[in-house]
Amino acid sequence: MIDRIRAGVTRWTVTVPLLALVALALTWGRSLPGAAVAVVAAFLAGAVLAAVHHAEVIAHRVGEPFGSLVLAVAVTIIEVALIVTLMAGAPVKNATLARDTVFAAVMITCNGILGLSILLTALRHRIAVFNAEGTGAAFATIATLATLSLVLPTFTTSTPGPQFNTAQLTFAAVASLGLYGLFVATQTLRHRDYFLQVTAEGELLDEDDHGELPSSRTALTSLGLLAVALVAVVGLAKVVSPTIESAVADAGLPASVVGVVIALLVLLPETIAALRAAAGNRVQTSLNLALGSALASIGLTVPAVAVASLWLSGPLVLGLGPTHMVLLALTVAIGTLTVIPRRATPLQGAVHLSVLAAYLVLAVSP
Incomplete structure (x- = not known):
């Protein structure tokens, strides 16, 4: 019976991504009615759930932190392709899309997934213990x-508005890619043990002990x-994006809400995998x-x-406004205080979630 269930799950996780890809091919570049949008959704x-399953299989095989890295980089690469595609379609209208999506x-x-993970672990096991290094x-x-x-970009003066000039943008791009590459090398090569689960006594848990390794x-x-x-996932998110944009406009919400929705959609696989x-x-x-x-979102x-x-013919606006800079500073401050003790209670998780809630409220009502 158990083997039948496993076989059914395996077939489902194989079939759904392929069917989703077919749906993407049939709907790409077309204006869809409401019923078709519901089917695409x-x-x-289904593709999100299948992605989580396959990411967990890979993570189990290669171990941490490689498994987490595979999912994060894969999602972000395709997210970047989505952002660039949308910007190329309407360069002026989507001048702030990259900034809005990355900040979202x-x-x-840093507040939602992290806060929920700490809250869930601490509620179940009294405290959440992690590797502070x-x-x-x-x-x-x-x-x-x-x-x-x-x-x-908000404070530079060589270009009008919250934008970089060419030299500044080149520096930011090189610095972002360089720091991200160095972080990946630190995480996977020189100091891999800093990113492994630890016990309450501080001992490393380097081996997976929750099942036989997949082949x-x-x-x-x-x-x-x-x-x-x-x-x-990302292609179908692009397909439903006109509906999202129309709904946002009809509701009288700021255009930046589109970036929030896109980020929520493409981060679903990581969110589900993290909570599990x-x-x-x-x-x-x-x-x-x-x-x-x-x-990965910033560095790529x-x-x-x-x-x-x-x-692209339109401007590239990267600078945050005052409200978002305050939220970013608050995120860094409370994140630092959460990390230093190496363990967290439900309170820390709730604090991070409150910052996310404030961000979402201010995104809808700036």
Whole structure:
């Protein structure tokens, strides 16, 4: 009976990404009625769940922190493609899309995913224990990248508005890519143990002890299906984006809400994977997913839009406004205080979630 259930799950996680890709091919570039949008949304949800399953198979095979890195980078690469595609379609209208989406990703990951993971783990196991060295390094890198790429453009004077000139944008792109590459090398090579789960006594848990390792063939198959599922997720998000934009406009909401919705959609796989890891008392995996996604979002998006700006005719607005800079500073401050003790209670999780709630409220009602 158990084998039948497993076989059914395996067939489902293979079939749904392929069907979602077919749905993407049939709907790409077309104006859809409401019923068709609902069908696309169903395929989108199925592709998200399939992506989480295949990401967990890969993570189980390669171990931490490589598994978290695979999902974070894969999602972000396709997210960047979505942002550049939308900007190319309407360069002037979407001049702030990259900034809005990246900042939304930072708020969702550093406050939402992180806060929920800590809250869930601490409620189940009294406290959430994690490795402060790796988590602190990730937070420091996020703070630096966000400041260089999203805060400084607001204060530069060589170009009107919150924009970089060519030299400044080149520096921000190179610095972002360089710091992200150095972080990945630190996470996977020189100091991999800083990103592994620890016990309450501070001992490393380097081995997976929750099931037999999948074979190399199974892991490679999941890697391919993960790519298919993520292409479908972001592609179908692009398909429903006109409906999202119309709904946002009809509701009288700021255009930046579109970036928030896009970030919420593309971060669904990481969110679900992080919460499942937290439920299993593997909060370090959850933090690796959350902070790794934030780092990848900034470290890959800024260089990509910098290159894209060479042929895009519209402006590229990266600078944050005063309200968002305050929220970013608050996120860095409370994140630092959360990381230093190496353990957290439900209170810390709730504090992070309150900052995310404030961001969402101010996004709807600035």
